[in-house]
Amino acid sequence: MFEVYITKAGKYLPNKAVLNDDMESFLGLINQATSKARRIILRNNKIQSRYYALDHDGKSTHTNAELTKNAIQELFDENFSGDDVELISCGTSTPDIFLPSHAAMVHGLLKNKPVELNSSTGVCCAGMNSLKFGFxxxxxxxxxxxxxTGSERVSLWMIADKFEQEVLNLKSLEEQPIIAFKKDFLRWMLSDGAGAFLLENKPRGPISLKIEWMEGYSYAHELETCMYAGGEKQEDGSIKPWSDYNPDEWLNQSIFSIKQDVKLLDAYILEKGAQSMRDALAKNKVSSDEIDYFLPHVSSHYFVEGLHKSLAEKGMDIPREKWFMNLARVGNVGSASIYLALEELMNSGKLNKGDKVLLSVPESGRFSYSYAYLTVC
Incomplete structure (x- = not known):
């Protein structure tokens, strides 16, 4: 068995940072009305800026594959080029197309040489699953x-035009033309970008991170779906898939929009997060006292204090000064978030040889959690 090191990290954040007051100028107004939920959601998530692969007219400036390719190219230098790559493993929640795979589309843009490909799907854990395949x-x-890589181009899923037909349908039924909170909520939470890691079997450069272990846990066997797209939740908690709807219903009910069951999220995301992290550390005989930097991916600062408390209650009281987060500056970029956080930490000058770093990524899709434990060398 060989050792595995993250020897370089790259990122790509499209266009200029979008501040809170400018969001609707990019995403548009649904039914020509400002969202009533927007300010409340932004106050809770404490995100101050994010990035969109959009121009001011709501038109696309980059595909997801292009964002990913641009992040990967940040890994190349005089010592490592595209022709040296042996495996490309890409994770995303928002591929540009159903088929071919996201990794194949990225490889097509890189135009380097024949390589092995892997594409990981899901929600936020997709990026960690792509990392684990490479590891x-x-x-x-x-x-x-x-x-x-981990990447997202979710903004095009959230522009007002995508909900126009549903609003018209509600009006025709003489109902209030208000998009359900489970859809509107995520319009103010998610953003675009891509991150990439180069993994090698030897350390290289001034900073390398040895991957000691990775662990993953799913609780889908006991919990119903919380975050989803391409279907609709039924009374019994099951998901009716898009293929079982008529084409006119795809538009009238915004079937392809991203939705989240907020009550289910509040009930389980922290509880299962603390449980899975305790199990991961115990399995690998690591004490929380050994962690020098804790990088938790959280969708909103609303969960930070609750997560700290939940971890402490299970014997993992990691002081807040050890937490490293950039959510407020780059937004919630789903599967790319952990890449963007670690890339920033690696280039911050804060790391010292021997430091231990724990990556923690939850996914509310059906409650999955991924962890990676790293040593600076």
């Missing part, structure tokens, strides 16, 4: 290196 490939000696 295991190098660990087993299948490849000497891997490029792993």
């Amino acid at each position: 295991l490939s190098i660990k087993a000696g299948n490849t000497n290196n891997a490029v792993c």
